Amino acid sequence: MLSLLAEHRFISALRTNFYTRSVPGSNIFVTYPAIYPQQVDLTQSSLISNETCRCDHTSDCVYPAGIYNQSQAIIPNQVFSLDAPPLFMIPGFQIGCVPQNALFQSTLECFYNQSCLDIVISLTGALRTVSTLHFSNSSSRFSPTTTVAVLFDNLMIESWDNTTDFATYFQICAPKTCSYSYVQRFFLIYVITIIASVFSGIRVALYTVSPFSQQIIVRNPNLDEFEHLYDMNLSTLSCPCHNSLIPRSKFISIEVKLHPFCSSSFIRDDRWFQYWTMTFLNGSIDPNPPFYWTDFRKNGLKFFNYVKILCDFVNITLSDIMNSYQEEYFFSSQPITQLEFDGITHDWKYLVEAQVEYNEKR
Known part of the structure; x- marks a missing residue:
């Protein structure tokens, strides 16, 4: 998408990359590129550096987002500049040629800071319906200064x-019998004594298969008995599952936790969006709010919408994949061991993760 914008020189609706001016007295319109300072040092008296970045050369130009007390018109071929100090520079936020590109280079750090959020609310008039995001090393693998590109x-x-x-898997498998045979090398009374000591002699049957072979059958074995039989390394052990097709949803669940911004009021509360869409209580909309072209109050809606779109996409994708995954059956003619079970379910988890990543990149 970004390469298409750069190649075909699409004009952003916010006029952050190109803008047009009519030639007085004619029907001719001229397109000019936006020009940003290459670097900005907000600690110095001058906000503008000598280096510039032109949107007709690259779509990667960015500039710190702020709230400005001015609404001057764009002057063709002039570097973006301020005729008055900004009211507030929003930490971590960027504006630039393409809103999506600037978003990728932004961070969410202001939304973790109550003081920063209070200033944004006081300067925008947005309703106080939101609370800050909470961060701790134990609850998130992303820091407040992680760029949106990394989050995406x-x-x-x-x-x-x-x-x-x-245990639930084995209970549904429910083998009715476990049997194995062996070549008789001991006195019969000794074999019976050993079997009785293991299975209490209640549900065990002893059959003579041949003059030199014996078959042991354990009826309705429980999990402990099955594991004991398996540990005996019996090559002839057979425990057919009574239910060989088992729904995955019966014994495995995968829960995905998304970044807290995806469930926050910043993208879920319509009252918060009311300000950024310039929709007023009487239902009217201001299509051209009197803000400077790089003012965050004019660009904020794009930021919140982009993040909301991604969060919604991830939620829908995860829901579809999880539902499909849970509806599948696991075929198990014989019960598997705990170790085999852990390995299989571990592989399934990574297959689901890979499918989610594949769907996102399509």
């Missing part, structure tokens, strides 16, 4: 929690 690359996913239940 990770699909806003904080963690994958894989919950499995081997």
Whole structure:
């Protein structure tokens, strides 16, 4: 998308990359590129550096987003400049040639800081319906200064929690019998004594298969008995599952935790969006709010909408993949061991993650 914008020189609706001016007395319009300072030092008296970045050369030009007390018109071929100090420079936020590109280079750090958020609210008049995001190393793998590009690359996913239940799997498998045979090398009374000590002699049958072979059958084995039989390394052990097709949803669940911004009021509360869409209580809309072209009050809606779109996309994608995954069946003719079960469910988790990433890149 960004390469298409650069190649075909699409004009942003916010006029952040190109803008047009009519030639007086004619029907001719001339297109001019936006020009940004290459570097800005807000600690100095001058906000403008000598280096510039032109949007007709690259779409990567960015400038710190702020709230300005001015609404001067754009002057063709002039570097973006301020005729008055900004009311507030919003930490971490960028504006630039293409809103999406500037968004990728921005961070969410202001939304973790109550003082910063209070200033934004006081200068914008946005309703106080939002609260700051909370951060701790134990609850998030992303810091407040993580760029939105990194969050997007990770699909806003904080963690994958894989919950499995081997006991439930075995209970549904429900083998009615476990049997094995062996060549008789001991006195019969000794064999019976050993079997009785393991299985209490209640549900065990002893059959003579041949003059030199014996078959042991354990009826309705529980999980402990099955694991004991498996640990005996019996090559002839057979425990057919009574239910060989088992829904995955019965014994495994995968819960995905997204970045808290995806569920925050910043993109979920219509009252917060009311300000950024310039929609007023009487239902009227101001299509051309009197803000400077780089003012965050004019660019903020694009920022919140882009993040909301991504969060919604991830939620829908995850929901579709998880529903499909949960509806599938696991075929198990014989019960598997705890170790095999853990390995299989671990692989399933990574297959789901890979499918989510693949869908995002299509």
